[in-house]
Amino acid sequence: xxxxxxxxxxxxxxxxxxxxxxxxxxxxxxxxxxxxxxxxxxxxxxxxxxxxxxxxxxxxxxxxxxxxxxxxxxxxxxxxxxxxxxxxxxxxxxxxxxxxxxxxxxxxxxxxxxxxxxxxxxxxxxxxxxxxxxxxxxxxxxxxxxxxxxxxxxxxxxxxxxxxxxxxxxxxxxxxxxxxxxxxxxxxxxxxxxxxxxxxxxxxxxxxxxxxxxxxxxxxxxxxxxxxxxxxxxxxxxxxxxxxxxxxxxxxxxxxxxxxxxxxxxxxxxxxxxxxxxxxxxxxxxxxxxxxxxxx
Amino acid sequence: xxxxxxxxxxxxxxxxxxxxxxxxxxxxxxxxxxxxxxxxxxxxxxxxxxxxxxxxxxxxxxxxxxxxxxxxxxxxxxxxxxxxxxxxxxxxxxxxxxxxxxxxxxxxxxxxxxxxxxxxxxxxxxxxxxxxxxxxxxxxxxxxxxxxxxxxxxxxxxxxxxxxxxxxxxxxxxxxxxxxxxxxxxxxxxxxxxxxxxxxxxxxxxxxxxxxxxxxxxxxxxxxxxxxxxxxxxxxxxxxxxxxxxxxxxxxxxxxxxxxxxxxxxxxxxxxxxxxxxxxxxxxxxxxxxxxxx
Numbered sequence: 107x108x109x110x111x112x113x114x115x116x117x118x119x120x121x122x123x124x125x126x127x128x129x130x131x132x133x134x135x136x137x138x139x140x141x142x143x144x145x146x147x148x149x150x151x152x153x154x155x156x157x158x159x160x161x162x163x164x165x166x167x168x169x170x171x172x173x174x175x176x177x178x179x180x181x182x183x184x185x186x187x188x189x190x191x192x193x194x195x196x197x198x199x200x201x202x203x204x205x206x207x208x209x210x211x212x213x214x215x216x217x218x219x220x221x222x223x224x225x226x227x228x229x230x231x232x233x234x235x236x237x238x239x240x241x242x243x244x245x246x247x248x249x250x251x252x253x254x255x256x257x258x259x260x261x262x263x264x265x266x267x268x269x270x271x272x273x274x275x276x277x278x279x280x281x282x283x284x285x286x287x288x289x290x291x292x293x294x295x296x297x298x299x300x301x302x303x304x305x306x307x308x309x310x311x312x313x314x315x316x317x318x319x320x321x322x323x324x325x326x327x328x329x330x331x332x333x334x335x336x337x338x339x340x341x342x343x344x345x346x347x348x349x350x351x352x353x354x355x356x357x358x359x360x361x362x363x364x365x366x367x368x369x370x371x372x373x374x375x376x377x378x379x380x381x382x383x384x385x386x387x388x389x390x391x392x393x394x395x396x397x398x399x400x401x402x
Numbered sequence: 403x404x405x406x407x408x409x410x411x412x413x414x415x416x417x418x419x420x421x422x423x424x425x426x427x428x429x430x431x432x433x434x435x436x437x438x439x440x441x442x443x444x445x446x447x448x449x450x451x452x453x454x455x456x457x458x459x460x461x462x463x464x465x466x467x468x469x470x471x472x473x474x475x476x477x478x479x480x481x482x483x484x485x486x487x488x489x490x491x492x493x494x495x496x497x498x499x500x501x502x503x504x505x506x507x508x509x510x511x512x513x514x515x516x517x518x519x520x521x522x523x524x525x526x527x528x529x530x531x532x533x534x535x536x537x538x539x540x541x542x543x544x545x546x547x548x549x550x551x552x553x554x555x556x557x558x559x560x561x562x563x564x565x566x567x568x569x570x571x572x573x574x575x576x577x578x579x580x581x582x583x584x585x586x587x588x589x590x591x592x593x594x595x596x597x598x599x600x601x602x603x604x605x606x607x608x609x610x611x612x613x614x615x616x617x618x619x620x621x622x623x624x625x626x627x628x629x630x631x632x633x634x635x636x637x638x639x640x641x642x643x644x645x646x647x648x649x650x651x652x653x654x655x656x657x658x659x660x661x662x663x664x665x666x667x668x669x670x671x672x673x674x675x676x677x678x679x680x681x682x683x684x685x686x687x688x689x690x691x692x693x694x695x696x
Contacts, residue, residue, distance in 0.1 A: 123430075126692060126694050126695070127695065162692055163692075164690040164691050164692060165689070165690045165691055166691060166695065291423060293410075294410050294412070294416050294420060295410050295416065296410050296411040296412075296413050296415070296416065297413060297415050297416075298415060298416055299415045299416060299418065299419060300419060301419070328426075329426075329430060330426065330427055330430040330431060330694075331692055331694055332692045332693050332694050333427065333431070333581070335423055335426060335427060355419060356419070356422055356423055356426055
């Protein structure tokens with residue numbers, strides 16, 4: 107990967123249809139995509155939420171958990187290896203198991219053969235068709251990590267629906283917010299050529315990118331699990347709030363997009379919302395809200 | 403702009419995505435079962451025609467087989483319309499008349515029926531008529547599953563969301579299938595879908611009927627039109643409005659209540675049989691995997 111001074115980073119968005127419950131097959135397909143993306147010049151390859159396992163796992167969560175800080179991480183060996191051989195960063199979703207046997211809906215970043223970051227999904231939807239809290243333990247924060255001088259934060263699906271998560275990420279210094287999802291397609295409207303759920307996502311992503319002055323990279327999956335289809339539409343939104351690269355809604359595929367840090371520089375100078383953000387005020391207000399809630 | 407909350411229309415703008423989505427569903431779920439073909443019962447009505455058009459598009463016309471299974475009282479136009487579908491699509495089909503086995507089964511019942519106090523003014527016996535209708539639906543199911551094995555195909559469902567919610571179908575009869583592309587689409591929307599799919603007009607324009615006996619009509623049996631029912635069910639189910647809220651929006655109280663009762667009373671038809679929990683891990687209770695598990 108080039109240094110930040112180069113200002114432009116090539117990112118591959120991999121809109122996949124994971125084989126539910128089949129870690130081995132999914133690792134193989136990840137490797138294929140990573141290697142072809144590198145051939146096209148990608149420096150970072152991003153996969154959807156739970157890309158290595160599938161999403162509606164139910165009891166098979168138990169069979170798929172990997173303790174990535176133990177010998178069990180060897181199962182991801184081929185991904186570590188290719189990231190080293192090809193000098194590429196890989197961001198992919200998996201079921202994480204910790205040393206105390208808790209399970210998480212997690213996303214790793216592996217670069218140059220090393221584990222750089224793990225994001226454990228914080229907000230686990232457990233309503234309507236979702237039942238994540240039944241199986242997973244929530245993560246405890248929104249971190250950022252550095253890839254050659256570029257600061258990245260990963261939010262997983264529902265995390266992004268809580269605007270506090272992207273607020274925390276950008277104020278921690280994120281230049282790029284990666285949102286990996288397994289978002290089911292749902293709701294139709296007359297006169298609208300996309301699912302209602304997609305429309306909500308696109309509005310949200312644009313808001314995050316524009317008001318938090320950051321690049322937002324949205325990588326959603328496609329395919330079906332027991333009749334529930336995922337809506338795809340992976341895209342990159344620049345800090346002006348505009349969609350720069352976008353994939354078809356319900357097809358697998360990869361797209362190569364460019365993140366231009368000069369544009370981020372330009373946007374943050376012209377509209378310095380982040381510079382002006384009053385964290386002390388927010389902190390004070392949050393403190394009082396929490397205090398008041400305790401007294402209720 | 404109209405902010406009234408109403409059943410969304412399938413129109414030329416959302417149709418392409420819905421069409422592709424339903425095609426992907428059929429392809430994906432059929433292939434996961436390790437086959438690439440479906441078989442379905444084609445009645446000549448709009449629902450099975452819609453399923454058939456969707457399947458032929460998703461899997462290719464050579465991978466869809468239609469079974470046309472008339473009973474002696476089935477209307478002639480049903481057969482003609484079913485043939486229009488198979489000819490338009492160029493798919494394989496079989497015609498299997500079920501009159502013989504149905505009549506054989508019921509041959510000793512006629513006398514009892516005449517004595518039955520349920521005999522209605524039309525001279526028929528409502529209970530017997532219903533039993534016969536259910537028996538026909540299950541006979542068709544039985545043949546479909548036999549052909550499913552014979553043709554190495556999955557059985558494609560043809561029940562729409564309206565009839566599934568109202569329980570207007572035969573349990574283990576027309577409600578049985580391996581996968582159903584139209585089960586989340588209301589009858590009113592099926593008509594809109596059908597227009598865009600290019601289903602022959604005669605099928606779209608005729609009044610909805612299960613055609614289990616001569617002159618049967620869904621809407622006169624139900625006591626309300628699909629249009630009314632769908633508008634109400636969209637609010638009750640999709641929007642999760644309570645019946646009293648739906649009534650407050652101007653819908654007729656007795657129809658709203660009747661529909662809500664029908665939905666509740668037919669819940670059993672939409673679920674797997676109950677299993678008495680004895681062990682520590684019970685099928686479908688706390689033994690929980692996707693059907694796509696394998």
